[in-house]
Every structure is written in structure tokens, then in C-alpha cells.
Amino acid sequence: MPHVTLNMVARKAGVSKTTASLVLNGKADRLNIASGTQERVKQIAKELNYQPGHFNPGRLNGKTGIIGVVASQFSSYPNNLWFNHVVTILQLNKYVAIPILLREETRTLNNIVAADGYLLLDEKAVSLFEKVKNSDTKAICCGFQTEKEDFKCIHPNWRDMVNEMVAALYQYNRKAIGLVTKDSQKISTQTIINTYRENYCDRFDIQENICYISENQYTSEAIAKACMSLVDKGVNGVIFESGDMVQKALLERNIRQLLTTRKVLFACYGERPEFNVFEQDGLLIIPENIEAMAQETVNNVLKKTT
Amino acid sequence: MPHVTLNMVARKAGVSKTTASLVLNGKADRLNIASGTQERVKQIAKELNYQPGHFNPGRLNGKTGIIGVVASQFSSYPNNLWFNHVVTILQLNKYVAIPILLREETRTLNNIVAADGYLLLDEKAVSLFEKVKNSDTKAICCGFQTEKEDFKCIHPNWRDMVNEMVAALYQYNRKAIGLVTKDSQKISTQTIINTYRENYCDRFDIQENICYISENQYTSEAIAKACMSLVDKGVNGVIFESGDMVQKALLERNIRQLLTTRKVLFACYGERPEFNVFEQDGLLIIPENIEAMAQETVNNVLKKTT
Incomplete structure (x- = not known):
């Protein structure tokens, strides 16, 4: 079925494209277009199943x-x-x-x-x-x-995200929770750090375990090392500030093995195609709800x- | 520095936007615009570093x-x-x-x-x-x-792709090469199968090892099983018809372990973000060269x- 254009409607009704447009846009009465013509155009538009184009500046x-x-x-x-x-x-x-x-x-x-x-x-x-x-x-x-x-x-509401990550880790009985984050003054980072402190450390009276990654050592090795240092301290659930950070960490084989053995669970917000592979192995992903x-x-x- | 618009040039030169446009589009002479005006407009456009907009239907x-x-x-x-x-x-x-x-x-x-x-x-x-x-x-x-x-x-030139995959596997001394492919009459699939047969099996006088996945069992389990059946027959290099297929296979933990132990090498064409994580573990990726x-x-x- 070919696309029905205004032109096709006008031709079949025997009127100009302008007339057809005026009729179908409800402006015909104002311009004294004969009611018979109006009916004919509308009828033919209906028969042909004419759908007006959406892009109509x-x-x-x-x-x-x-x-x-x-x-x-x-x-x-x-x-x-x-x-x-x-x-x-x-x-x-x-x-x-x-x-x-x-x-x-x-x-x-x-x-x-x-x-x-x-x-x-x-x-x-x-x-x-x-x-x-x-x-x-x-x-x-x-x-x-x-x-x-x-x-x-x-x-995203970063406060809610952190709370959801803590809850997800708790659900799997990972209560020694650490945080890997950039050393940044950005509002998002600061909100994540503060929420971790207030809604987890302070609330449950647990000592904070934060590893800061500076901007100029933001490499997969540095992130993996930070993550490992938390695990060595007994952390069994790691919150990452961003999906980007997890993706970098996963490039390191020892980090992937942590997941496979499920010794530690990871949590982050934001889906990524890379994560599909690991989700079942112990990567808890809080969706950003982009839609x-x-x-x-x-x-x-x-x-x-x- | 704010973006310099045609309007700004016209205003500073004390002419209409139309005049400025005609001058800067080289149509001023045809329309008898005074040469003094032309010079002034051009000079001001230069001073302001005016760059005409690209989108100009x-x-x-x-x-x-x-x-x-x-x-x-x-x-x-x-x-x-x-x-x-x-x-x-x-x-x-x-x-x-x-x-x-x-x-x-x-x-x-x-x-x-x-x-x-x-x-x-x-x-x-x-x-x-x-x-x-x-x-x-x-x-x-x-x-x-x-x-x-x-x-x-x-x-992509699928024939070249298969040849490159065979060459890449050979480079790592994986000479028992199998193929996992859809059971499809599509030109791409048929070209891949034929190239595997002609440029690998026939050329080196090696028995073919092809596992076909039917459209209605195109699941990660089925693909993983097909892949495993090839490995059981002694295959140490597996060519996958598509990146999509590898991605599905990697959802299965036993397949991921094949890569980590480097018992088998996989090859496919087409980069995907998921593959970054596995590339070092034995996934050979032939780029499609989309650019x-x-x-x-x-x-x-x-x-x-x-």
C-alpha cells in the first residue's frame, strides 16, 4: 500500500491541494468553501485512509x-x-x-x-x-x-540510587559495603558520597570504606586496585559511583573473577550492554530509567x- | 564569544539582512548593490569572523x-x-x-x-x-x-571477513577451526559458509565442522551448546557468523570460562561494547570498518x- 498524500486526496476529489488542506484542517467554513466540496474531500480522505503528515511546521x-x-x-x-x-x-x-x-x-x-x-x-x-x-x-x-x-x-536522583544500591546489596546479605568513587567536587559525586555516609555508615553505625580515584589516574588498573583494597579490608559489597567505572574495572581479569566466584557483589546504576554478560554473576544494576x-x-x- | 549571525553583520553594516546575504553569497553585482556597500559588508563580516551557517537548503x-x-x-x-x-x-x-x-x-x-x-x-x-x-x-x-x-x-565483504578470521586463528596456532552459524538462506550467511568451506576446508583438506542454529532456537543456551559440541570434537578455534551470536554465547558461564582458560579462541567480525571485556581473553574481533x-x-x- 503506497503512502497516501494530500495530493492524491485533492486529485481524486477534483479540488486543489490548498482546498483539500483547508477542508482537512477545519478551516473551510471560514473561507466559504461549498459544503458539498467539503463533504467530498472528507469522504475521499476517509476512503483512502489519508493520514496527515506529522511534521508540519x-x-x-x-x-x-x-x-x-x-x-x-x-x-x-x-x-x-x-x-x-x-x-x-x-x-x-x-x-x-x-x-x-x-x-x-x-x-x-x-x-x-x-x-x-x-x-x-x-x-x-x-x-x-x-x-x-x-x-x-x-x-x-x-x-x-x-x-x-x-x-x-x-x-537521575543520585540519593535514591545509592539507597537502592545499599538495599540491593543487603538483600543478598552483603552488609560490609564500600564505595569506589572519583575524587571530584561534582554535585553527583558529592551527593553519592554523602548519601553513602548518611544513609549507610551513620545510620547503621558502620565505619566508612571509601576509595577515591583521582581524575588523572582514572584507569582500569587504578580502579581495580582500589576495589581490591576494599575487598582486602573485608568489604563484600562494592558500590561504584558510575557504570563507566565498573566497565573499566571489569577489563581486569582479577575483578571479573571476583564476580564469577561471587565472593563480592558489585552495585552501580545505569545499564550498559557490557553488563548483560555479568548480571547473573553478581553485578547489581539499578536502572537509570532513561525513558x-x-x-x-x-x-x-x-x-x-x- | 557568541555566535556571529548574519543579522549582526547586517546591523553593524547598516544594511538589511537580505542585502548582507546577497553580498556574502556573491550575488550583489547582479542586483546592482553599490560597491561601497559590498565592501563594507564584506569588511564587517571579516572583522566579526562571520561563518555562514551550513544548513542552507x-x-x-x-x-x-x-x-x-x-x-x-x-x-x-x-x-x-x-x-x-x-x-x-x-x-x-x-x-x-x-x-x-x-x-x-x-x-x-x-x-x-x-x-x-x-x-x-x-x-x-x-x-x-x-x-x-x-x-x-x-x-x-x-x-x-x-x-x-x-x-x-x-x-561488509563477508568473504574477506572469513579469510581474516581464519588468518587470525592461525596466527595463534588454532588450526582446528569450526563454524557456528544460523541455518539461513541469507546471502551473508551463505557467503560465510561457502568461504569457510572453500578457503579453509577445501584448501587445507580439513573436514568441515559446522553447527547450524535454526531461527526458532536462536537462544544463548542453543548457541553455547553448539559451540561446546564443536569443542568436544577437538575444535580449538570457533568462527561465529555474527557478533550477535557471540554476545549470546557469552551470556553462558561455561562459554566465558572457555575464553578465560584460553582453551579455545573465538573469532567474529563486528565490534561491540560487550567485547572490550573479553578481547584480551581470546576473542578475536575483525572490525567491520563502519566509518x-x-x-x-x-x-x-x-x-x-x-
Whole structure:
């Protein structure tokens, strides 16, 4: 079955494309189009099962009907998952997503397409995007908290995430819980550390076991070593600050063996394809619920633009 | 530094946006714009370091400047990698990519955006796309061979891939090579089977060791069992028809142990994030070279449209 276009409806009804459009958009009465013509167009549209195209900037009163989705890359987790959900939700809202890649190495700033709003998928893209945004540009960060001002951010609730990780480890009777985290002042990291202290150490009167990884030694070896030092101290459940950190740790064979023997359980938030393989072996993954966050983000960006 | 717009140039030069545009697009002489005005506009554009926007459908002589990228999802490998490369290359060619999700369950056919050409990322999207395409729609399949006619396909050279896998296994002295493959009539599968027979079994006079997985038992258990049956027959190098198959096999712990003990080496083509963890343990991965294929695909789709 070929796609039914407005043109096909108009031709079969013997009217112009404009007339057909006016009738099907409910504007015919205002313009004194004969009621017989109106009926005929509607009948034929029904017969042909005509579905008006979704992307219809005209309907938007001067808006573009476009939302720019900005990232330094679209192929890595969680950007790819965010992108997929955002495109789905925008399509359902009759908007078109336009992917915009911003990278230092290319003169990509000229590629910013005019849009009603922008969704930013990663921190790398934020500083480049800042150079081109105006004061009235609607821009929302998806899944992370930038330190730049003027950007609304929809991100996971890190406090809840830590509580869920502690609960998951408890469920498997792993009550000696340590934390491996970056040595960072970022809000997300600080929230995770504070929640671990307050809702686990203080609450159960347990001594804290935190290993800090500095930014300049963020390697799989360093992370694996930090993890092992916790295990040597008797820790049997390890919370990692991020999925990225677990992924790096798992590159080390001794860490993979910890999981296989189930001597220790790991917990992190954020799904990744790599984790499917290990989930059954003792990697507890708290989902980020990107789909719900994407819905919230799209609601936010469309609020101002419709 | 804020992004310099055409408007800013026009305002500073004291001319209209139209005049500024005509001057900077080299059309001023034809329209008798005073040479003093021309000089002033050019000088100010230079001072402000004005970079004209890339997305400029007007320049394209009636073309949209848009390439639709069609998929049933953008979040899984290799679709996400294809998408990333394609967006990059299209941006460099001053085209805009518009992602189009086509899925059975939603009435997505109305979401097809008019474009100069379409790139299809997966087979699932092809049959839905077929319903909306016209005879003159330029559409190219990225990375796979569809059985539908009328679609040009840019895909890996499976023959070369098998030869590279055999060579990689030989390099590690694994000369008893078996093949795990789907029981399928698809061109890709048949090419892989034939190459294994001709360039390995026949050439070295070795008996073939093929395990076929039928479509309706395509589970990780079945694949793991097939793999184990080959190992029991003395196979020490296993070629898998696809990365997807290896990923499923690795969900089984006994298969992961085969790798860790390096009793057997696995080979497949196509990178996946899951494989990073196992690569050092004896998983030989022949890259698909998606970036080069994406370049070829974009060259092809733009050929007819520029």
C-alpha cells in the first residue's frame, strides 16, 4: 500500500491541494468553501485512509517544529539510549529531532540548526553549545548536571540510587559495603558520597570504606586496585559511583573473577550492554530509567515552544 | 564569544539582512548593490569572523538538504555507530540528517520527512519503508543486504571477513577451526559458509565442522551448546557468523570460562561494547570498518541529489 498524500486526496476529489488542506484542517467554513466540496474531500480522505503528515511546521505559528539534539557523539551509552527515546517521544509530539554533533576538533559551531529548543546529551557538548546560545535559547541537559549556569538539567536522583544500591546489596546479605568513587567536587559525586555516609555508615553505625580515584589516574588498573583494597579490608559489597567505572574495572581479569566466584557483589546504576554478560554473576544494576527522564525532558522543552 | 549571525553583520553594516546575504553569497553585482556597500559588508563580516551557517537548503536548487536516516531503533549496535558516522559525514557535506524511527507497533509511516535520500540502518525498517517509498526515492541500506529489490546495499565483504578470521586463528596456532552459524538462506550467511568451506576446508583438506542454529532456537543456551559440541570434537578455534551470536554465547558461564582458560579462541567480525571485556581473553574481533562504509554510503546517496 503506497503512502497516501494530500495530493492524491485533492486529485481524486477534483479540488486543489490548498482546498483539500483547508477542508482537512477545519478551516473551510471560514473561507466559504461549498459544503458539498467539503463533504467530498472528507469522504475521499476517509476512503483512502489519508493520514496527515506529522511534521508540519506551518501549524506551529512561526515555530520550526524542530528540536536540536546536541552531543559530542551519539554512539556511546547513555547518549544512544537518550537519543532513541527522545526521537520516539518527539515524533509522537509531531516534532522532528535534528542531531547536532559538536566536537572541539571540527568547526562544528556553524552546524547549529535553528530550532525551538535544544537537548544536550553530554557535558563535552555543553561548553561548545554555550558559545552559540542566546539568552532566550531553551536548552536542557539530559541525564547529567552541568556546572554551567542557565541550563536546566534532568538527571537521575543520585540519593535514591545509592539507597537502592545499599538495599540491593543487603538483600543478598552483603552488609560490609564500600564505595569506589572519583575524587571530584561534582554535585553527583558529592551527593553519592554523602548519601553513602548518611544513609549507610551513620545510620547503621558502620565505619566508612571509601576509595577515591583521582581524575588523572582514572584507569582500569587504578580502579581495580582500589576495589581490591576494599575487598582486602573485608568489604563484600562494592558500590561504584558510575557504570563507566565498573566497565573499566571489569577489563581486569582479577575483578571479573571476583564476580564469577561471587565472593563480592558489585552495585552501580545505569545499564550498559557490557553488563548483560555479568548480571547473573553478581553485578547489581539499578536502572537509570532513561525513558521516564526523556519524557520529562521533552515535556520541558516543548512547554515553552508550543 | 557568541555566535556571529548574519543579522549582526547586517546591523553593524547598516544594511538589511537580505542585502548582507546577497553580498556574502556573491550575488550583489547582479542586483546592482553599490560597491561601497559590498565592501563594507564584506569588511564587517571579516572583522566579526562571520561563518555562514551550513544548513542552507536555498543553495541546493530545490533540494531539501536533508537525508533521512531510518531505523527501527538508534540505540543498539551497530545502528548507533552507523548513525554517528553518517551524521558526522553529512554535516561535513552541509547536509542535515533527520532520524526517522519506523516500528510496527506505532503508526510511524506518517513520520516520513521529505528528504533528498534515505539511509536504512536495519532490515526491520526496510519493509515498513518500502510502503512509503516511490520508484524514484533514493534509499541505501547500511551494513546489510536486504532481500527486497530496489535497495542499494553497502555491506561488509563477508568473504574477506572469513579469510581474516581464519588468518587470525592461525596466527595463534588454532588450526582446528569450526563454524557456528544460523541455518539461513541469507546471502551473508551463505557467503560465510561457502568461504569457510572453500578457503579453509577445501584448501587445507580439513573436514568441515559446522553447527547450524535454526531461527526458532536462536537462544544463548542453543548457541553455547553448539559451540561446546564443536569443542568436544577437538575444535580449538570457533568462527561465529555474527557478533550477535557471540554476545549470546557469552551470556553462558561455561562459554566465558572457555575464553578465560584460553582453551579455545573465538573469532567474529563486528565490534561491540560487550567485547572490550573479553578481547584480551581470546576473542578475536575483525572490525567491520563502519566509518569507511558510512563514507561510501553517504557518497552514494549524495551522488544523485547534488
